Amino acid sequence: MTPITESPSLCLLADIPDGNAIEVEALVNGEVESLLVYRHGDEARAYFNVCPHAGRRLDYVPGKFLVRGGQIICAAHGATFTAESGDCTAGPCRGDRLRGVPVAVADGIVRLA
Ligand code: FES
Structure with missing residues (x-):
């Protein structure tokens, strides 16, 4: 039975x-x-699928992201973000960060926290 207080x-x-x-x-x-x-x-x-550089989506086609070695790379102009923190480490918005959304994992399910 699903508790009514459970996060989506x-x-x-x-x-x-x-x-x-x-x-x-x-x-x-x-x-x-x-x-x-x-x-x-x-x-x-x-993270919100919005790049802090020019507000474009991060994916190169809907739902497909460039992720390599723990780095997320914006498909528009190549800004590179540390996946663990969302910090931009290279590219046109270096020093900025992705806007995070708190999540939690329990019983193999990712939920909004
Ligand atoms: S919109 Fe992402 S690097 Fe320019």
């Missing part, structure tokens, strides 16, 4: 290849938002 689920952790990210649409603060959900082992991070 975004996806199964197993839906995300380890070290990669998928797109999930979710209701955040009353708005449907495109989110990037990144997996590292048993943990997940989520």
Whole structure:
């Protein structure tokens, strides 16, 4: 039985290849938002799918992200973000960061926290 206080689920952790990210649409603060959900082992991070450089989506085609070696690379102009923190480490918005969305993983399910 599902407790009524449970946070909305975004996806199964197993839906995300380890070290990669998928797109999930979710209701955040009353708005449907495109989110990037990144997996590292048993943990997940989520960010709005919006680059702080020019406000473009991060994916190169809908739902497909450039993620390599723990770095998320914006498909528009190549800004590079540390997947664990969202910090931009290279590119045109170096020093800025992705806007994070708090998530938690329990029983293999990624939920808004
Ligand atoms: S919009 Fe992402 S690097 Fe320019």
